[in-house]
Amino acid sequence: MTNQKSYSLPSIMTSDSSLPWLLPLITMLVVFAIIPFFYNIYLSFHEFVPLKRALIFVGWDNWIKLFTDEIFWGSLKVSLYYTFVCLIIQLVLGMGIALLIDSDDPGFGVIRSILTLTLVIPPAIAGMIFLIMEDANYGLIPWALKSIGLLGQEDTILADPTLALWGVMIVDIWQWTPFMVLILVAGLRSLPSEPFESAMIDGAKPFQIFRRLTLPMLHKVIAVAVLIRGIDLWRMVDYVFVLTSGGPGTATYTLSLYSWQRFTFVQWGYGATISLFSLIVILIVGNAFIHFAKVKW
Amino acid sequence: MNKVVKQILGWFVAAIFFFPIYFWITVSIKKDKDIFALPPKLFNFDISFQAYEEVFGLSRFLYVEDMGAVRPGGGDFYMMPNLVDSIIIALGSTGLAMLISILAAYALSRLPMRGQQHFMGWILSTRMMPPVAVAIPMFFIYKNIGLMDTHLGIIIIHALMNLPLAVLLMKSFFDDIPKDIDEAALLDGASRFFVFWRLIVPLAIGGIAATAVLCFIFSWTEFIFVLMLTQTGLKTIPVVSTSFVTSTGTAWDNMAALGTAAIIPAFIFILLVQRHLVRGLTLGSVKQ
Numbered sequence: 001m002t003n004q005k006s007y008s009l010p011s012i013m014t015s016d017s018s019l020p021w022l023l024p025l026i027t028m029l030v031v032f033a034i035i036p037f038f039y040n041i042y043l044s045f046h047e048f049v050p051l052k053r054a055l056i057f058v059g060w061d062n063w064i065k066l067f068t069d070e071i072f073w074g075s076l077k078v079s080l081y082y083t084f085v086c087l088i089i090q091l092v093l094g095m096g097i098a099l100l101i102d103s104d105d106p107g108f109g110v111i112r113s114i115l116t117l118t119l120v121i122p123p124a125i126a127g128m129i130f131l132i133m134e135d136a137n138y139g140l141i142p143w144a145l146k147s148i149g150l151l152g153q154e155d156t157i158l159a160d161p162t163l164a165l166w167g168v169m170i171v172d173i174w175q176w177t178p179f180m181v182l183i184l185v186a187g188l189r190s191l192p193s194e195p196f197e198s199a200m201i202d203g204a205k206p207f208q209i210f211r212r213l214t215l216p217m218l219h220k221v222i223a224v225a226v227l228i229r230g231i232d233l234w235r236m237v238d239y240v241f242v243l244t245s246g247g248p249g250t251a252t253y254t255l256s257l258y259s260w261q262r263f264t265f266v267q268w269g270y271g272a273t274i275s276l277f278s279l280i281v282i283l284i285v286g287n288a289f290i291h292f293a294k295v296k297w
Numbered sequence: 298m299n300k301v302v303k304q305i306l307g308w309f310v311a312a313i314f315f316f317p318i319y320f321w322i323t324v325s326i327k328k329d330k331d332i333f334a335l336p337p338k339l340f341n342f343d344i345s346f347q348a349y350e351e352v353f354g355l356s357r358f359l360y361v362e363d364m365g366a367v368r369p370g371g372g373d374f375y376m377m378p379n380l381v382d383s384i385i386i387a388l389g390s391t392g393l394a395m396l397i398s399i400l401a402a403y404a405l406s407r408l409p410m411r412g413q414q415h416f417m418g419w420i421l422s423t424r425m426m427p428p429v430a431v432a433i434p435m436f437f438i439y440k441n442i443g444l445m446d447t448h449l450g451i452i453i454i455h456a457l458m459n460l461p462l463a464v465l466l467m468k469s470f471f472d473d474i475p476k477d478i479d480e481a482a483l484l485d486g487a488s489r490f491f492v493f494w495r496l497i498v499p500l501a502i503g504g505i506a507a508t509a510v511l512c513f514i515f516s517w518t519e520f521i522f523v524l525m526l527t528q529t530g531l532k533t534i535p536v537v538s539t540s541f542v543t544s545t546g547t548a549w550d551n552m553a554a555l556g557t558a559a560i561i562p563a564f565i566f567i568l569l570v571q572r573h574l575v576r577g578l579t580l581g582s583v584k585q
Contacts, residue, residue, distance in 0.1 A: 016489065021404030022416075024397040025464060032431065032457035033423040039434035101307050105300060113568060114311040117318060119578075120563035122518035124535035125556040129321045131542075132549055138333040140320070178314060179578060186575040186585045224579045235427040238520045242539060256429045260525070263433055275430035286425045287418070297417050297465055297582055 040279070043272035050266065062273040072274065075253035078165060079278070082254060083233040086172050090229060091222070093173070094180025099210075101181070102188040112185065115178040123175065127242030130171045134158055134243075158244055161251040168239050168252055176232075180225055187221030188214070223293040227286065234282050318560070325349070325553035332549050348550035352376045353558070374541075374551045380558070382531040385448055386523075387516040390455035394463045394512045397456070399505065402467030403493050407479060417465070424461035424580070432525040439526055446530035451523060455516040462515070462580055463508050469581030470504030471497065507573035510566050517563060534559045 044062050046055040066072055097115075101108050118126070133140045136156040145151035157167040191214070199209050215222075237256040240246060246253040246261065253261070255278040263271035289295070323339065324332055326349075331342040351374040405413065435454060436445070444450030474497060482492045498505070520535045527536075534555060541552035567574065575585050 016408055018404035018408035018410045021400045021408065022410075025401035025460065028397060028457055028460060029420070029423060032454075032460070033419075033426065035438065036431050036434035039438065040430060043434065043437075097310055100303060100310065103303065103307075105304070107304055108307060111307045111311045113571060114315050116567055116571060116574060117564055118314055120514050120518070120567045121318070121560050122520065122535035122538075122556075124518075124520045125538055125559065126317075128538060128552055128556060129317050132324065132332075132547075133317065133320065138335055140335075140337050143335050143337070174314065174317060182575050183579055183583055186583055190584070221579075221583050224582050228579060231425050235425075235429075237427075237429060238535075241520070241524075256427050256521075259429045259433070260521070263429075263436075263525070268433070268437075272430075272433045275427060275433055278427050279425075279430040282425045282427065283422055287422065290418070290421070295582070297421065297468075297580070 037279075040272050040276045043269050044276050045269070047269035048266055055269065058269065062269050065270060066273050066277065071250050071253060071258060072255075074250055075255050075258040075274075078252060079234060079254045079256075082165065082169060082172075082236065083230060086169050086176075086233050087226065087230055089169075089173055090177045090180045091226065093177050094184055094225075097177070097181045098184035098188055102185050112182065115181055118175045118178050119182075121175065123236075123238035124242050126171055126175045127239045130167070130174070131158075131243055134167050159248050161248050164244050164248060164252050168243050171239050171243065172233065172236065176229060179229060183221060183225040184218070187218045191217050219293075220295070223289075223295050227289055227293070227295060230289070231282060231286060234278070321553050322557050324549055325557045327550060329550070345550075348548075348554035349558070352551050352554045353380075374548065376534070376537060376555050379532050379534055379537045382448070383517060383533040383559070386451050386455060386531075386533060387513045389448065389452035390459065390516045391509050391512040393452060393456035394459040395505065395509050398460060398463035398467050398508070399498065399501075401464050402471055403497060405464070405468045406471035407476065420461050420464055421580075428458070428519075428521040429525075432522055435522075436525060445526065446528045448531060450526055451531070451533075454522050454526060455519060456512075458519065458522065459512040459515055462577070463512055465580040465582075466508045466511070466577055467501070467504065467581075469576060469584070470501045470508070473504075474500050504573065507570040507577055510570045511577045514563055514566065517559070 043055075045057060045059060047058045047062065048054070049056045101111050101115075121129075130141075134142065134157045136142060136159060139157075142151055142155070142157055146153060146155075151157075155163075157163045195213055195217075196209060199213060204212070235256060236254065237260065240252050240254055240257050241260075244252045246257050250258075255274060259271045259274035259278065261271075262274060265271075320337075320339070323342065326344050326346060327338070327342050328345050328347075331338045334342075354375060354377050404410070405417070410416070431454075439445040439450050444453070478496055478500070479492050482496055483489070487495075517533075518535060519533070523531075523533045523536045532540075538552055538555055538559075541548045541555075570577070572585065575583055
């Protein structure tokens with residue numbers, strides 16, 4: 001170890017203390033997580049008053065307004081619906097596709113590669129792709145649905161209060177079902193083969209094997225996939241921004257979009273209150289999930 | 298299930314997921330009349346690279362004269378500066394995130410630390426924060442310290458956004474390297490930093506590359522921070538692509554040309570690190 005001399009560092013760097021190694025990270029996380037968090041709390045008790053051109057302390061006004069605001073309750077409902085429905089569809093669909101393509105046969109490697117492609121598309125651009133495909137006049141999807149009779153001749157997708165959210169959710173399902181597939185395939189491939197072989201010898205039915213063996217053994221992998229996907233579904237804003245901007249009316253406002261929209265209307269305090277609410281919900285639910293599903297890093 | 302049936306179903310699924318990408322690429326090389334054709338023209342259309350020329354610069358010299366009257370919106374479709382902005386930000390934020398995360402991940406993997414589980418939990422919690430909840434306070438902080446609307450400001454926020462991923466993922470790669478290597482070298486009198494820099498980092502180089510690629514892609518595709526923390530100084534591709542939607546119409550072919558140019562490099566990158574992709578997507582907790 002003759003090179004060692006050239007790395008003459010302060011003693012704190014050569015000791016076994018982990019602090020100097022972590023210091024840059026801690027600094028960044030304080031700036032990223034702690035300061036914005038407390039600044040957000042501060043903002044939620046203030047509101048910008050245009051006449052005074054300043055943030056004025058308003059006490060609990062923003063929070064009272066939040067719980068009496070119908071648009072807020074609507075956007076909370078949309079966020080919850082979006083998160084849970086997409087999560088369930090992506091998990092079920094993802095599991096089905098994973099079971100289908102979990103194979104060593106030639107060709108399945110290429111299929112898995114093709115499925116990775118959707119993951120790297122910027123979500124805003126994925127939204128654009130579906131914006132043209134769902135266009136009321138020359139979109140491919142309404143045209144196909146109309147020609148098989150599932151959509152009335154005069155109906156639209158993104159301008160219809162009940163269908164618009166599905167028009168947004170289909171993008172998420174398209175882009176992120178492969179996320180579930182790839183994780184579940186990796187989980188399936190890491191399972192030992194002996195229990196399955198002995199179950200087959202014992203004459204177990206495929207569905208029984210899936211329920212009694214595959215699912216319990218995949219528990220950890222499923223929990224991680226659900227956690228990460230759930231977080232990202234809850235935070236989603238790109239798709240609604242691009243596809244509907246929250247419309248028609250306020251039918252597709254999510255919490256994040258509503259918060260951003262208040263912010264652009266210079267209701268800085270109220271916008272911060274909505275985003276803080278969304279943040280607190282995901283911190284509680286996310287950490288509870290990690291605790292109860294016993295997810296370990 | 299029959300092997301042939303499985304193959305057919307598998308390819309059918311792959312085709313469904315690939316179809317929107319294919320359709321988007323065809324929009325970028327179609328002429329307007331074919332873009333709006335119903336039933337859609339998937340194969341039998343005239344090819345034109347005019348949209349690429351307009352977006353990536355040739356229109357500066359060739360088409361700019363008659364663009365205003367002909368194209369919807371009539372704006373300037375030249376997007377080269379935004380491509381450069383995107384590259385600067387993605388490279389800068391990836392470098393910053395990797396520098397911070399490999400140091401921290403080594404310590405989390407090797408060195409004794411009180412409350413390590415809590416610290417990891419804290420890192421994971423920052424991964425949960427909705428971007429809007431960070432961007433609103435950051436808007437005011439950046440205004441005060443002059444980072445608003447600058448490359449450096451976005452580089453920092455994207456690096457911060459990627460830190461939970463980079464730290465947890467790098468820790469899992471360092472955990473794969475036997476600790477005996479460190480201990481043997483330390484017994485020989487090598488310093489911690491020497492062990493880290495000369496022995497462990499070279500051994501983890503594949504993992505470092507995979508982590509860097511994922512950081513690059515997440516910065517490349519990020520939308521809401523750039524939307525809220527920039528005004529006129531810079532715009533990355535995801536944000537600027539929304540500017541093709543104007544009150545007088547949408548320049549679909551230009552938008553698709555820009556979008557296609559933005560996703561093809563990402564496709565190549567992701568296929569290069571496919572071996573580590575699942576580990577990356579699960580922040581290091583599911584190994585392939």
